[in-house]
Amino acid sequence: MAEIVEEIEEVKVVEEWKTYPEFSNYLFSNTERVMKGEKEIKVQINEYNRKTTKIFDDTGKGRTINVSYICEILFPKKAFKQYPNYSNYLIYEDGTILNKVSKIVLRVFEPKIVKRKRVRLVNDQGEKLELDLAHIVAELFLENPNGHKFIKHLDGNILNNHYKNLEYVHSLLEKPYEEIEGEEWRDIKDMEDYQVSNKGRVKNKHNNFLMKESDHFGYTRVGIGTNKYYVHRLVAIAFIPNPENKPSVDHLNRNAKDNTLENLRWATSKEQSANQTITNGGCYKKINRIDIKSDEIKEYNDIHEVIEYIMSTTTETDKRSIENKIRACCTNRKETAYEFKWQYIEDLTIIEDEIWKKVQEIYPDAEDYLVSNKGRVKNKAGKISDGRITHGYNEVYIGKGVSRKFIHTLVAKSFIPNPDNKPCVNHIDGNKTNNDISNLEWNTYAENTQHAFDTNLNPHGIKIKVTNINTKEEKIYPTKVRASQDTKVEIKTFNRYLKSGKPYQNMKFKLV
Known part of the structure; x- marks a missing residue:
């Protein structure tokens, strides 16, 4: 057959023709055309964006074939390799996987828990397994001299599994740091x-x-x-x-x-x-350790010091268990723990300019508790209560039928006006246990997040880069919410395009 020259975008492509085993009566070209003699066979595009057609094999049996697959085998444009123990598949450098038996491109999927593209393959022993696509491509096409276990997508797009977009890294949880003067x-x-x-x-x-x-x-x-x-x-x-x-x-x-x-x-x-200051409202209550035999008393500054002592003198390693046992003794729910009695040392320090208000003024179902503008809470027995530490904040019990409340929330609702009905209470100095009124302010969620970035209280936070595709202008935002608000893109839509790496309108979103 004569050579055919086809023009595509002003570039001359020389069309080549070859035969394929099982279909010797047909010719296949590098432009995915099929000929039988002088007649061109009509092809169709299937749901996988692959060309298919119906022809007869050498036994005379009619078959629907994947023309794109056959042409990629005859005229490989991309490098491909076989994955060990999976001989029925061809793995291409761009992450495409072809089933040699069914002659179709495999679909990839994303599990709900692990946000990585995976593919289901059947190994040579007939076992069906789910494999990470990026790891397959990297293992076949990348070198790994340092023996790293994790794969990073360089452009942040998990859909792009071309080997040039992949890199072996030590960890995906760590971040490179910026230098600090005098560090x-x-x-x-x-x-x-x-x-x-x-x-x-x-x-x-x-x-x-x-x-x-x-x-x-x-x-x-x-x-x-x-x-x-x-x-x-x-x-x-x-x-x-x-x-x-x-x-x-x-x-x-x-x-x-x-x-x-x-x-x-x-x-x-x-x-x-x-060194215990009045500023934190006595939130770390002192504890006495009492020897059962000699009545000798040892004073500890707070529960953290007790935990350190127990772990250094016993085989106990569960800090939460230690805390629960000690607090049970201190509140008369347990007699001894670790062969000692334990008691709170009540701090009834009088603080200048301290003002007390009833918690019932903001939570009518609460018991007769008091909260002060200095960040202290007094129970119905008149004792200072620091409650427990939850996520770094002091949380206290205020009565049956009422959920535990954070002390900073009690202080803010009792003493700080909130005309704009803002939802968050912010610790100005970043110390979650400093619940003095002078250290608290009402914020929106966005203001609270921005404060964390402005004061470097969240140095490991991930920022968002928004790039205007037309002007190439880039802007960095501290959170997805801020970026969504400024670009006027609904947050669900924003998250979807951030995750996919695809452009939305004239913008592209990326984690930095």
Whole structure:
């Protein structure tokens, strides 16, 4: 057959023709055309955007064939490989998977829990398995000299599984950090791959990624390996000499989230107690440990110090269990724990300019509790109650039939006008346990989030970049809500296009 030349967008493409086993009476071209003699066979586009047609094989049997598949085999435009133990499939460099038997492109799907594209394959033993598409492509087309386990999509679009968009990384949970003036890094003892700074940050020193932080009883922890470590202790061990072998690390300004070197010192329990300020409303109640045999009394600054003591002298490792047992003793629900009696030391300090109001004024079904403008709550017996720590905030019981309430909410509703009916109470200094009226303000959700970014209280937050496709103008937003509001794109629509990586109107959304 004579060579046919076809023009496509002013580029001359030389059309080539080949035969395919089983269909020797037909010719297939690199432009996905089919000929029998001088007659061209009509093709159709199926639901997978692939060309198909009906022809007769060499046995005379009529069959519907995937023309696109046959032409890709005869004239490969993309590199493809076979995945070990899955010989019925061809894996292409762009993440396309062809079933060699059915001659169709496999569909990918996204599980509800794991936000990654997966594909169902049958291995050579006949087992049906779900596999991560990005891992298949990366394993076949990328080198992994460092043995990393995680795959990152460079453009943030999980739909784009071309091998050039994939990269092996150490972790998907960590973020590279920006330098802070005056920051000094030192190795963490017995953990040679990690460093801690005098600014209270922890990183992997090999890839300069910050470790993910979590809140635990109001303190900041990081996970290294299978263990969790308090950041304030890591900083103190690395930077502060402790010749007297003092047992605990004290936050000088009583802000448990401020782990900068200047705010820390090694301290005894008495030194911690002396540093208790009135500002936080006595939210960390002191506890006495009483020896059952000798009646000897040991004073602890708060429940956290008791937990540290128990963990250092027993085999107990469950901090929540320790806290529950100690508090049960302190509230007369349990007689002893860990072979000691435990009692709260009531703090009835009189604070200048403190004003008390009935909680019943804002919650009529509450019992006879009082709340003060200094962030303290007094129960019906006249005792100061700090309740419990929930997500870093003080939460108190105020009566049967009424859910527990955060102290900062009680203070704000009792003492701070809210004419705009804003839904959030913000801690101005970032200390969730400083419930003094001077540290609280009403905010919208957006204002609350913006405050966290402005004051660097949420350094690990993910920001959003919006790019105007026409003008190439880029703008960074602290949250998806802010970006959605400014671009006037409904939040569900915004999330859908952010997730897919596809442009919406003239905009493209990306996590940064």
